[in-house]
Amino acid sequence: MTKPDLLFLVHRIPYPPNKGDKIRSFNLLKHLSKNYNIHLGCFVDDPFDLQYIEKLNRWCQSCHVIKQNKWLAKLVGLTGFITNKPITLPYYYSASMQAWVNKVQQQHDIDNVLVYSSSMAQYVEQPKYSALNRIIDFVDIDSDKWRQYARKNTGIKRWFYQREATLLQRYEQDICHAFTKSLFVSEDEAKAFRQLMPKAAEHKIQSLLNGVDTDFFKPDSQLTAVEATLPEQFIVFTGAMDYWANIDAVLWFTKQVWPKLKAQYPKLQFIIVGGNPSAEIKNVAKNQSIIVTGRVVDVRPYIQHALFAVAPMLIARGIQNKVLEAMSMNKAVICSTMAMEGINAPTDAGAKVADTAEDFFNACLAELEQPSIQSSRQWILNHFTWPNTLKKLDELFAHGVNK
Structure with a gap:
């Protein structure tokens, strides 16, 4: 049986799973690849990760990976002050990525889209994509982290971070309204976001817990560090x-x-x-x-x-x-x-x-x-095992959309 196609947009290459956001995005990718042909669009912001691009072919039907220059991205991000957008959006905008999204969706008549982080929603937020089953994994309330940064700073930094928090929260709310479902990494996080939305939108907000690879992270007294001899205490x-x-x-x-x-x-x-x-x-x-x-x-x-x-x-x-x-x-x-x-x-x-x-x-x-x-x-x-936590993901994509 031919597997249906699914578009997966991620702000950072989901491999190797060696840091918080990549652990979650990789496990989503690996899980969904069992039942879908994955078309992955992502950025690489660490030169160390360039060596892993080809490994994505194991789970993906096609990939569009863009090497991101952090300093240039920061400069482009500042254009948000001109357009009155959160800097997060221009920071992660690429005309090449948008062209690829448009092309791959049309070629494969893709119904299901998973967006990982609010910064990638801009590629499928246009009205022409409104009939798709668009699910966003916010993971956490990113705007609130900016708000926390603001509280810990003073002067121009506080103003800068507070501006980003306000505009990004507004964008998060708009995406939640437009998309089919909004996912968060815990019920605590989902509950906090529900408080930012009108009651009519609450049904769109769900939690999808993280997991742990318990076969990998298990007690093993024989483990030794490659880099150095570990101290006694x-x-x-x-x-x-x-x-x-x-x-x-x-x-x-x-x-x-x-x-x-x-x-x-x-x-x-x-x-x-x-x-x-x-x-x-x-x-x-x-x-x-x-x-x-x-x-x-x-x-x-x-x-x-x-x-x-x-x-x-x-x-x-x-x-x-x-x-x-x-x-x-x-x-x-x-x-x-x-x-x-x-x-x-x-x-x-x-x-x-x-x-x-x-x-x-x-x-x-x-x-x-x-x-x-x-x-x-x-x-x-x-x-917190991945097989159990990701069962809900299967249900969200099971029926796709009716065209």
Whole structure:
């Protein structure tokens, strides 16, 4: 039986699944490819990922991949001030991408479209596409992250971020009205967005949980790090270290919590694992008790051999994959309320929530003094496996549209 065609638009190449948004988009791609011929349009914003373009052929019928120059994209994004649009839209606009979308939809008479992130909705928002089954995966409320950035800044930066938050929220609302369904990474996130929409649109807003590859992220004492010999005692933070929310979390922890923790346990080390560390994060490594790894081949050894993981997120939306992965490896996690949002694991599942510097220090200290007995992996197996979470996706695309 011939598989129907599906257009999948993603703002960042969904492979390899080595960071938050790519983990989700890759698993959506892999899952949908079982029942659909996927036509994928995406950008590559990291030269390291260019080597993986051909690998997409395993899951895709056709691909249109555009290499994105971040600095040029930022300049183009500023045209949003002229057009009164959020800068996110021109940042991710390409005439080549639009031409490809128009062509592939016409050639294959595509009914079903999955858009990943609000920035890619612009390619199928035109009236001529209104009859299609357009589903957008917002993942999280991106506009609210800009609003959080605004609160943490002053002067021109605050104005800039607040402007983006306001315009992007308006665009998110317009897309929700126009599209068939709007998906979010957790019910908490979906509920928050419903509050921004009129009651008549609430039925369009649904949650689609993230999952974890529990066969990959599982306890394995034999795991070793390729890059270095791991210290005897350390705690770990994982995540892309050019992402502001991760940078903010690590800087807060190293300033507010780490000195007191180190004073209590002089041999303890803190390892920050993630690609493209910013200058601020590299500077943190001047402290001999803190290690910044940069990009690693495999994050699992660092999680496996850590005493526990930390996720002190102060800016966050959606679900934190770093928390899910650590829990899947049956590792204790000490995190902020924001980092636990959408996961909502109970304390006895191995996740401790703390928000103030004092509470975070005390939670870390308690875990060091008396390591907790873990059942976090079982919580993940019960609630966050990809096969279970993606069943809803099949239902959303099952019937397509009537022409």
